Amino acid sequence: DVKVTQSSRYLVKRTGEKVFLECVQDMDHENMFWYRQDPGLGLRLIYFSYDVKMKEKGDIPEGYSVSREKKERFSLILESASTNQTSMYLCASSTRTSGRLYEQYFGPGTRLTVT
């Protein structure tokens, strides 16, 4: 079974703090993604990575950055946390194997509260 783990289930941070959210997958997947989920807004893509050290902006990258130094690990960084970044953050991964390219495997999520 593919396993995607996220470093924390719940996190409380103060406005202005630098926040790191870590994601690790154990299936050697090439692609990794960071989403945020807010009520009524579904899953919105923040950043994705299709290879080590490669990254692409998603739909809402402002206020975020990412790092992928190793294939299995994809980090989301909030440079200076703000209250409007309070949300559920979901990490996902997928393989480039033909026929399975779009099936994403998600972690359990990190509920971040910024006060």
Added chain:
Amino acid sequence: DQQVKQNSPSLSVQEGRISILNCDYTNSMFDYFLWYKKYPAEGPTFLISISSIKDKNEDGRFTVFLNKSAKHLSLHIVPSQPGDSAVYFCAAAVNTNAGKSTFGDGTTLTVKP
């Protein structure tokens, strides 16, 4: 511009009946469609998918229908079970190597015993 829309935020059905969840899209470049299920406090899990070259795909109690001319897809669950109660997301993708998908807002399905 929301390219993938699930117009019904919630749906309630009786156990044993059919659940039909709908999804509309605007981008004619989408050529692969997926449904995910999400339980509270868990990440979404892949349920079923369909390529644009097909109009139907079936997996057990779950069937996805695609109407390309109407840019509409639907997920049918027959028969519905209380364990199917969850949030269902549809997603759509353009055939690229990046594997990126665009998700809808989700529909909360409640199956009553």
